Amino acid sequence: MNFWKQLKNNVLKLMIKLDNGFLCDTCRFNHQSDCPHPERPNRKECKDYEHK
Numbered sequence: 001m002n003f004w005k006q007l008k009n010n011v012l013k014l015m016i017k018l019d020n021g022f023l024c025d026t027c028r029f030n031h032q033s034d035c036p037h038p039e040r041p042n043r044k045e046c047k048d049y050e051h052k
């Protein structure tokens, strides 16, 4: 992942965290075939998050 994409994802993660929201709602991997985490769709911390 390039620097700017990573920066964008980190800023969005911070905004979602401040809003006390779930990351999965705006994650491009929010589908059972694309995401390996059982906590989906209610995850608030995730290193694999990528904005849609």
Ligand code: SF4
Pocket: 023, 024, 027, 028, 029, 030, 031, 035, 036, 037, 039, 040, 041, 043, 046, 047, 048, 049, 050
């Ligand atoms: S990768 Fe993380 S943020 Fe994205 S859907 Fe899966 S658990 Fe949610």
